[in-house]
Each structure stands twice: as C-alpha cells, then as structure tokens.
Amino acid sequence: MHDDNAHFAPVDPVRAGLSASCPRCGNGKLFDGLTKLKPRCANCGLDYSFIDSGDGPAIFVILLADLLVVGLAVWTELTFQPPVWVHFVAFGPLAIIVSLWLLRTIKALLVAMQYKHNASQGTIDRG
Template sequence: MTEDKALFAPIDPVKAGISCACPRCGQGKLYDGLIKVRPACTACGLDYSFADSGDGPAVFVILIIGFLVVGLALWMEVNYNPPIWLHLLLWIPLAIGLSLWLLRVMKSLLIALQYKNKARPGEIDHG
C-alpha cells in the first residue's frame, strides 16, 4: 500500500462497512458485483490491492446467522410446534438472505479496518 498524498477526512470504519463504501473517501462503491472487490475506488482512486479479508467475514457470518436462525427456530418449535415444512419455508430463505447481506457488510468492515489500521501481512524479525 503506497502512502496517501491526498487529504481526506477520517471515515468511521463501521459506517464505511455498513454502507459498503470506500474506506478512504466514503463515496465510492467497494464492490463490483455481489462480493467481488473493485480494483480501485471510482471516486478517490484508492487502490484496493491491500484489501484481503480472507475467511474472517465468513466465520463471523456463520456464527452470527447460525445463532440467530437456530435460536429463532428452536424458540418457534418450543412455543408453537409448527410442521417441518413451515420450518424449511421460513428458516432456509432467511438464513440465505441474511448470510449474503451480512457477508458483504462484514467483508466491507474488515477491509475498512485494514485500511484504518494500515494492516500488512505479518513479518518475521530475524534481527
């Protein structure tokens, strides 16, 4: 990641993550599709080559959505005892929809935090 020459007001990483916007200017779109990161910001020109969120967003999504959907399904089963087809009709689309939305948000949040904290790959100090 090269040093920034332009001056931009600091953007809150949570705000940039939720809006899926550029972590530097907060204006440009971060994605070029569902979860494919653009090569650069269309507004300020920030190179997104530093952006590597890895498997972190998927882990957070699995844990959060799993907790919510399984908890709601168990609560509904205990209180109302609906037929299995109703469980399938409710929880599968809800889990898929929430997972796709939250995956974009979590990936954006982690990329914004990488930018803010100037995160780099780990280095071994041989000195």
C-alpha cells in the first residue's frame, strides 16, 4: 500500500471525492483529464501509484445512471406519451452527461475511501 509519513490534517473522503482532490492534503487535483489519474499530487507529492479503483466506479455508474435516466424516460412516456425522437433528444445526452459526471465523482470517492482505510489487494497468508 502507500507509505504515508507526511503530516496533514485528515481530509473528509466525501469532500475529497466530490471535489476530485488529493485524498491526503485535499488541495491537489486527482485527475489529469476526465478520469485519468495524475501520477502524483502537485501539492503534497503523494504518489498515486497505489490507487486501484478497479471496476467499482463503472458498476455504480451503470446502476445509478440507469435508474435515473430510465426512470425519467419511463415516467415521461407514461405521463406525456411523446414521440420516440423526443426520448432520443432528451435522454440520450442526459445519459451521457450523468454517466460521465458520476464516473469521475464515484472514482474520486472510491480513491479517497481507499486511501482513508489503507485498503490494498487481499493476499493469502500460507504461513
């Protein structure tokens, strides 16, 4: 895992996740682009090589974005019964925007939680 010898005040993982900032100092940016992690924090120098959020963010995005977008589309269909093109125009871009925002936010939140709880890959002790 990470060898953290620096002295920083604890950062709330939810605040760090929502702001996509460094889980140690809370000031440096976590991402280089949309969802690509930077190699290290520009503020405190924390090496992000220990981070592995895996497929967790994608699973949460699939579940949450589909619930929201499909729920709104079904409600719109049952309430207003618009033509099919209205669904494509309204809910296509909404699905993309919600998915991208959720992916970035949930990935940052899982990284912050991984740092806070000092989580690492499980190993089998055969000693």
